Amino acid sequence: MTDVAQPSSAQDVRDWDNTFNMHPWESMGTAPADRMIAARGEGIYLIDPDGRKYIDGPGGMWNVQVGYGNAEIAQAMADQAMALPFNSPWYFASDPASQLAKKLTELTPGDLNWVFFTTGGSSAVDSALRFMQFYNNLKGRPNKKITISREKAYHGSTYLAATMSGKERDRTFMDAATELVRFLPDVSPLLRPDGMSIAEWGDEKIADLENLITDVGAENIGAFIAEPILASGGVIVPPDGYHARTLEICRANDILYISDEVVTGFGRLGHWFASEEVFDIVPDIITCAKGITSGYAPLGAMLVSDRLVDELKAEDRGDVMFSNGFTNSSHPVSCAAALKNLEIMERDGVLEHVREITPYFQERVRRLERFDVVAEARGVGLVGAIEGAVAPADASEEDRLRIDYEFGARIDKACEARGLIVRPSINMCVFSPPLVITREQVDDMFDILEAAIAEVESSLTSRDL
Numbered sequence: 001m002t003d004v005a006q007p008s009s010a011q012d013v014r015d016w017d018n019t020f021n022m023h024p025w026e027s028m029g030t031a032p033a034d035r036m037i038a039a040r041g042e043g044i045y046l047i048d049p050d051g052r053k054y055i056d057g058p059g060g061m062w063n064v065q066v067g068y069g070n071a072e073i074a075q076a077m078a079d080q081a082m083a084l085p086f087n088s089p090w091y092f093a094s095d096p097a098s099q100l101a102k103k104l105t106e107l108t109p110g111d112l113n114w115v116f117f118t119t120g121g122s123s124a125v126d127s128a129l130r131f132m133q134f135y136n137n138l139k140g141r142p143n144k145k146i147t148i149s150r151e152k153a154y155h156g157s158t159y160l161a162a163t164m165s166g167k168e169r170d171r172t173f174m175d176a177a178t179e180l181v182r183f184l185p186d187v188s189p190l191l192r193p194d195g196m197s198i199a200e201w202g203d204e205k206i207a208d209l210e211n212l213i214t215d216v217g218a219e220n221i222g223a224f225i226a227e228p229i230l231a232s233g234g235v236i237v238p239p240d241g242y243h244a245r246t247l248e249i250c251r252a253n254d255i256l257y258i259s260d261e262v263v264t265g266f267g268r269l270g271h272w273f274a275s276e277e278v279f280d281i282v283p284d285i286i287t288c289a290k291g292i293t294s295g296y297a298p299l300g301a302m303l304v305s306d307r308l309v310d311e312l313k314a315e316d317r318g319d320v321m322f323s324n325g326f327t328n329s330s331h332p333v334s335c336a337a338a339l340k341n342l343e344i345m346e347r348d349g350v351l352e353h354v355r356e357i358t359p360y361f362q363e364r365v366r367r368l369e370r371f372d373v374v375a376e377a378r379g380v381g382l383v384g385a386i387e388g389a390v391a392p393a394d395a396s397e398e399d400r401l402r403i404d405y406e407f408g409a410r411i412d413k414a415c416e417a418r419g420l421i422v423r424p425s426i427n428m429c430v431f432s433p434p435l436v437i438t439r440e441q442v443d444d445m446f447d448i449l450e451a452a453i454a455e456v457e458s459s460l461t462s463r464d465l
């Protein structure tokens with residue numbers, strides 16, 4: 001019998017983690033990472049091995065909608081694991097997967113009435129892109145395969161999904177299927193020239209799409225993929241009407257519109273899905289994951305319209321199949337977690353709560369602009385971001401990056417010392433707490449953040465720059 005070694009201290013955990021566990025976006029630097037250890041969670045709080053409580057500002061990774069320590073979800077998962085922990089999605093129908101598929105189609109906009117379960121967001125995006133390829137192959141359009149994506153987009157970490165991601169830093173040492181993608185310029189209104197209105201900026205971004213379609217040729221473009229708000233790219237909210245206008249252009253050019261709701265789905269903006277309720281579009285495909293289980297189990301889904309599936313069924317010659325799927329597609333324990341999560345969100349009025357608390361949350365976000373070191377504070381729903389502005393205008397690119405990293409790291413440290421997890425991305429801090437956060441807890445979170453920013457602002461001297 002082999003013994004499984006038990007760590008005898010938090011330091012063991014950290015050492016073993018640094019020695020054996022390669023994390024996502026692992027730095028190949030030689031200094032050991034100094035990651036916090038989260039031992040437990042309770043509501044909106046993470047608790048370290050010494051019992052210290054921290055508000056979880058990022059809400060896991062924008063996904064712990066109903067908060068930590070939910071006994072009902074844990075019980076539903078345990079019950080399902082005892083009844084049947086796994087069944088092949090190839091050969092069996094299962095109760096939790098069929099129930100969840102039916103439930104999801106009641107929550108989706110328009111005729112998005114088919115659900116393809118995946119293991120997370122990346123595999124949902126991959127499946128959507130492979131579905132587009134399959135669709136065009138069947139329709140006899142083998143060249144209509146390029147996808148239009150956008151700078152600063154993030155769509156996942158599998159090869160095809162990563163290919164669609166437009167975050168420059170993530171591509172530095174990594175390959176991508178570049179022949180399958182074209183990127184539109186950043187839509188962030190912060191980048192518009194002096195004197196240009198946001199509406200004019202929006203017109204320009206629409207023209208970017210039209211021009212790209214003209215350049216590449218609609219006959220070569222299969223899909224347009226867009227997050228309703230560019231989430232990990234910096235909480236970029238596009239100008240009003242952007243999504244409706246891009247959808248119209250896609251429809252006119254027979255280009256499938258994929259709305260990547262991995263972050264915005266399941267309540268983050270106060271609705272099950274943001275596409276129709278917030279941005280007034282019914283896309284052809286929605287991809288989702290994260291909040292579907294509140295992070296209690298891995299699960300994702302691609303939601304496809306009746307229109308597309310009906311078109312494919314009409315092409316059926318008896319030998320056509322969508323050869324895509326995963327051992328853990330429709331995983332029963334994940335589906336049971338999702339069903340209980342959705343039931344709790346409905347029963348406890350979580351979406352209503354998000355809509356009610358959003359104006360106050362956003363007011364507290366905007367208030368952060370009073371600090372000189374904050375260039376912009378922005379957001380929508382229960383998502384907010386601040387972007388630091390500390391590097392002098394004439395700093396070199398290298399200096400700017402160094403200073404930006406330093407700014408993020410100092411905010412992180414100052415927040416953590418006060419009981420708030422921030423985890424900045426370079427010079428940006430994003431807030432997407434559990435959706436059950438109360439008004440008092442919103443105050444606690446932003447009070448800590450303001451104190452931390454004030455400390456960092458006063459600690460910055462010309463020597464730092």
Ligand SMILES: Cc1ncc(COP(=O)(O)O)c(C=O)c1O
Pocket residue numbers: 120121122123125154155156157227231232260261262263289290
């Ligand atoms: C918009 C978006 N799409 C896709 C993904 C990938 O999801 P996952 O990490 O579950 O594979 C993410 C992850 O953050 C995301 O933000």
